[in-house]
Amino acid sequence: MADLSQRLFGVDFQSPVLLASGTCGYGEEYADLIPLERIGGLVTKAVSLEPRPGNPPHRVAETPGGMINAIGLQNVGLDRFRSEKLPWLSENLHDARVLINVVGHSVDDFGAVVSGLDGEEGFLGFEINVSCPNVADGTMFGTDKRALSDLVTRLRSLTERPLVVKLTPNVPDIDAYARICEEAGADGLSAINTFPGMLIDVERRRPVLGNVSGGVSGPAILPMGVFLTWRAAAAVSIPVIGIGGIRSGDDALQYILAGASLVQIGTALFVDPAAPVQVQEDIEGYLRRHGVERLSDLVGALSLPENLPERG
Amino acid sequence: MRAPARSWARVLGNRVVARDTRWIELECPDVAAAASPGQFVMMGTGLSDVAAPFLPRPFSIGARDGDGRLGFLVREFGAGTRRLTRVEPGDELLILGPLGRPFHLSPDRAVLCLAGGVGLAPFLFVSAEARHEGCEVRIVYGERSGDRVFDLGLVREIAGVDPELRTDDGSLGARGLVIDDLDLGDRPQLLACGPDPMLRACVRLATEHDLPLQVSVEEHMGCGVGTCQGCVVLSATGEWIKSCTEGPVFDATELTWQT
Ligand SMILES: Cc1cc2nc3c(=O)[nH]c(=O)nc-3n(C[C@H](O)[C@H](O)[C@H](O)COP(=O)(O)OP(=O)(O)OC[C@H]3O[C@@H](n4cnc5c(N)ncnc54)[C@H](O)[C@@H]3O)c2cc1C
Ligand SMILES: Cc1cc2nc3c(=O)[nH]c(=O)nc-3n(C[C@H](O)[C@H](O)[C@H](O)COP(=O)(O)O)c2cc1C
Numbered sequence: 001m002a003d004l005s006q007r008l009f010g011v012d013f014q015s016p017v018l019l020a021s022g023t024c025g026y027g028e029e030y031a032d033l034i035p036l037e038r039i040g041g042l043v044t045k046a047v048s049l050e051p052r053p054g055n056p057p058h059r060v061a062e063t064p065g066g067m068i069n070a071i072g073l074q075n076v077g078l079d080r081f082r083s084e085k086l087p088w089l090s091e092n093l094h095d096a097r098v099l100i101n102v103v104g105h106s107v108d109d110f111g112a113v114v115s116g117l118d119g120e121e122g123f124l125g126f127e128i129n130v131s132c133p134n135v136a137d138g139t140m141f142g143t144d145k146r147a148l149s150d151l152v153t154r155l156r157s158l159t160e161r162p163l164v165v166k167l168t169p170n171v172p173d174i175d176a177y178a179r180i181c182e183e184a185g186a187d188g189l190s191a192i193n194t195f196p197g198m199l200i201d202v203e204r205r206r207p208v209l210g211n212v213s214g215g216v217s218g219p220a221i222l223p224m225g226v227f228l229t230w231r232a233a234a235a236v237s238i239p240v241i242g243i244g245g246i247r248s249g250d251d252a253l254q255y256i257l258a259g260a261s262l263v264q265i266g267t268a269l270f271v272d273p274a275a276p277v278q279v280q281e282d283i284e285g286y287l288r289r290h291g292v293e294r295l296s297d298l299v300g301a302l303s304l305p306e307n308l309p310e311r312g
Numbered sequence: 313m314r315a316p317a318r319s320w321a322r323v324l325g326n327r328v329v330a331r332d333t334r335w336i337e338l339e340c341p342d343v344a345a346a347a348s349p350g351q352f353v354m355m356g357t358g359l360s361d362v363a364a365p366f367l368p369r370p371f372s373i374g375a376r377d378g379d380g381r382l383g384f385l386v387r388e389f390g391a392g393t394r395r396l397t398r399v400e401p402g403d404e405l406l407i408l409g410p411l412g413r414p415f416h417l418s419p420d421r422a423v424l425c426l427a428g429g430v431g432l433a434p435f436l437f438v439s440a441e442a443r444h445e446g447c448e449v450r451i452v453y454g455e456r457s458g459d460r461v462f463d464l465g466l467v468r469e470i471a472g473v474d475p476e477l478r479t480d481d482g483s484l485g486a487r488g489l490v491i492d493d494l495d496l497g498d499r500p501q502l503l504a505c506g507p508d509p510m511l512r513a514c515v516r517l518a519t520e521h522d523l524p525l526q527v528s529v530e531e532h533m534g535c536g537v538g539t540c541q542g543c544v545v546l547s548a549t550g551e552w553i554k555s556c557t558e559g560p561v562f563d564a565t566e567l568t569w570q571t
C-alpha cells in the first residue's frame with residue numbers, strides 16, 4: 001500500500017489533502033458529508049479579533065471554470081470562535097490536522113488572535129491570511145515586503161506552534177515574499193489565495209457582487225496556482241501548501257511535483273463534497289501505478305528541460 | 313431533521329410544462345425519504361466538466377413519492393438552468409439534500425400559498441403533504457403571462473388542488489397580482505415564494521391583516537450546506553444570516569424588508 005503520510009511541522013499528516021479556508025466553515029458544517037478524520041486536515045474560516053459582518057449579497061457567482069466570491073471575511077470573532085467553534089474541532093478531530101486561518105487590520109490584531117488561541121487545544125497551528133482580496137485592507141500585508149516581515153517576526157515571537165503564511169498571487173515576485181516569510185521565521189507557506197476579479201450583469205449594467213469585486217477561484221486558476229507554487233517552493237526550504245483549482249488527483253499531483261508538500265481543496269468541495277477522498281484515492285492509485293513508495297518522494301520531483309531559460 | 317446526503321440521481325423523466333420550463337423527475341431514494349416541504353437540493357453535473365452549471369444550483373423539492381422519486385419544476389434562467397433543463401432520461405445528476413429549513417404548518421389554520429412563477433414549486437409538495445394530514449390548502453399562483461403558466465393538469469395531480477390563477481396581463485386566469493382580491497376570511501397562515509417585489513407585497517399584506525407569514529427566499533448559493541456564507545439575507549436584527557441553513561424558509565418577522 002502506497003504511503004500518503006508525511007511528517008511536517010513536527011507531526012504526521014495522514015494524507016496531503018486538506019480543506020481550504022473559507023470553504024469548509026469550522027469543520028462541523030461538513031461533518032455529515034466528508035469523512036474528516038480520513039483526510040489530511042482542514043483550515044478554518046478566517047478568525048479576526050472582532051466579529052466581522054461581511055459584505056452585502058450577492059456574495060458568490062459562477063464564472064467560467066470556477067467562481068467569484070466576496071464574502072468579506074464574515075466570522076464570529078476570536079471570543080466566539082474559542083468558545084463555540086474550537087471545542088467541536090477539539091472533540092471530533094484527532095487524526096485530521098487543523099490550522100486556524102487568521103486575519104487582522106494591524107499587527108496587533110493578528111497578534112491578539114494568535115495569542116488568544118495559542119494556549120487552547122484542538123488545533124495544530126496558524127495560517128496567516130495576508131491575501132484576502134475582498135476587504136479593503138485584505139492584502140495590505142501580503143503586498144508590502146516590510147509590513148509582511150514585521151508581521152511574521154511579531155507572530156513568531158508569540159507562538160511556537162506551526163506558523164504558515166498564505167500568500168497572495170497578486171504580486172510580480174512571489175519568490176521574494178516567500179523568502180521574507182522564511183527569514184522572519186515562518187514554518188510554511190500556503191500558495192495561493194484567490195485572484196481579484198469582477199463580473200458585470202450587462203442587463204442591469206451593475207456589478208454582480210454586492211462588493212463590486214471579489215476573488216476568483218476554481219479550476220480556472222489552476223495553472224497560475226501551480227506556477228506560483230513552483231516559484232515559491234523553489235525559493236525556500238520550508239514546506240509549501242499548494243492551493244488553487246484542485247478537483248482531481250492529477251491536479252493535486254501537479255502541485256506536489258511543483259514542490260508542494262500538502263494541498264488544499266476549496267471550490268471543488270461545493271461541487272462535490274466527495275472530492276477530497278476521491279483526490280486522495282487518485283493520488284494513491286498514481287503512486288501504485290508508478291511504483292512510488294512514499295508521497296514525499298514526489299514532492300518537487302519535476303523534471304525540467306535542460307538549459308532552462310531565466311524565468312521572470 | 314436528517315443529515316443531507318450526496319448521491320448521483322438518475323433522470324427518470326423530463327417534460328415541458330410551460331415555456332422554458334420542465335418537470336424533471338429523479339430517482340433519489342435517500343433524499344425522497346428524508347425530505348420535508350420547503351426544503352431544497354443542490355443539483356449539479358459533478359466535477360469532471362467545468363461547463364455551467366459548475367457550481368450546483370438550488371432547486372425546491374416539488375414532489376416526492378414512496379418509490380424514491382423526486383420531482384422538480386425547473387425554469388430556464390441562464391446558462392446553468394439551460395443545461396439542466398436539457399437532461400434526458402438515463403442521465404445522472406449530482407444531488408445534495410435535503411437541505412434547509414422546511415415550512416412549519418400549524419394544524420389549526422388553513423394554509424394559503426402565494427406563488428410567483430417558479431415559486432410554485434415548493435407549494436406542490438406543501439399542498440400534497442398538508443392535505444394528506446387533513447389541512448385545508450389553497451394556492452394562488454401568478455405569472456407574467458399565460459404562456460408561462462405551468463401545465464395545470466400536472467399541478468392538480470401533484471398538489472391535489474386547482475390553483476387560483478392570476479396573470480399580470482390577464483391573458484390567462486384573472487388579471488392581477490397574487491395578493492389582489494384575496495379572500496382572507498378564514499384568517500389563514502400565509503406561505504409565499506416568488507420574486508422579491510412579490511415577497512415584499514406579501515409582507516405588507518400579512519402585516520396589514522395581522523396574519524402569520526412564512527417566506528422562502530432566493531439568494532445565490534455556493535455550498536448549500538452552511539460553509540461558504542455566500543447565501544446571506546439580512547435578519548431583522550441587521551445581521552447577514554445564511555439562507556441555506558437558517559432558511560430558505562423564514563418567518564417574515566425574522567428578516568429585514570426594504571420597503
Ligand atoms: C432555495 C432555492 C430554491 C429554488 N428553487 C427553484 C425551483 O424550484 N425552480 C427553479 O426553476 N428555480 C429555483 N431556484 C432558482 C434557481 O436556483 C436559479 O434560477 C438558478 O440558480 C439560475 O442559474 P443559471 O445558471 O441558469 O443562471 P445564471 O444567471 O446564469 O447564474 C449565474 C449565477 O447566479 C446564480 N443565480 C442566479 N439566479 C439565482 C436565483 N434565483 N437563485 C439562486 N441563485 C441564482 C447561479 O447560481 C449562478 O451562480 C431556487 C433558488 C433557491 C435559492
Ligand atoms: C467562498 C470562499 C471563501 C474563502 N474564504 C477564505 C478565508 O476566509 N481565508 C482565506 O485565507 N482564504 C479564503 N478563500 C480562499 C481559498 O481558501 C483558496 O485559497 C482559493 O479559493 C483557491 O482554491 P480553490 O480554487 O480550490 O477554491 C475563500 C475561497 C472561497 C471560494
Ligand code: FES
Nearest residue numbers: 535536538541556
Ligand atoms: S450557500 Fe454556502 S453557506 Fe449558504
